[in-house]
Amino acid sequence: MTATQIQSPRSGSTIAPKYRRGGSSRSNFEMLAWLFMRLSGVVLVVLIFGHLFVNLLVGEGIHAIDFGFVAGKWADPFWQFWDLAMLWLAMLHGTNGVRTIINDYAEKDSTRFWLKMVLFTAAAVIIILGTLVIFTFNPCPVVNGVQLPGGFCPA
């Protein structure tokens, strides 16, 4: 009686090709995306809680929000940078989250592809638009020849 030969599990050549991992794309992308979700998540908790606190809970809350409120914040590089970081991190975090959901639920290759094309296009438009708005915004516009009032504007 011959002893039963037990293959060592998960060793390369004994696994049928269709069950093998890796294949052609041996990149770290998915691991980096996983890591990014955690790192950006921690930073976003701070950025968004700060954003909500300053905009909704202090002073008059939501009634204080108008053009002058935004202008006052973006006259200060601190808030420009805060909002820029929030925009980029939240959009990348959200886009990667929705990408995962598409990969999970859309079964057809072509459906997955097109849903992701729509997602990435929308994300790129929003990120570029938001970045341009933060940096090309003029907090002291002249409307009909009149300088809008604001303590942060030059007289």
Add this chain to the structure above:
Amino acid sequence: MPTKPAGTLYRGREGMWSWVGHRITGVVIFFFLLVHVLDTSLVRVSPEAYTAVIGAYKNPLMALGETGLVAAIVFHAFNGLRIIAVDFWKKGAKYQRQMLWVVLGLWIVTIVAFAIRHLSLALGGH
């Protein structure tokens, strides 16, 4: 008759439902974010355009919507920290269930505090 699948440590329990909640709140927040960047971008068009559209956020119905949105954000934030603890803390997986109850407790406290402050400001006499 097919029988109901047996429950497992994960299926139909805290782990699964917190995952469902995380997905749903994530999608809701993402779509709001798209809209919110667009409405904020109106500051670049004109002060009047921005003030007009932001006025839409100031009615009582929207105040309730904002409270719901903040509830979604706070759950996603606290549960996200729980996920990080499960992934990186040695005992995270062991205590994932207890951590979910902590998340839910902190969530309720935060939302009640936020709702009292925000609704009294938003619905208060103006």
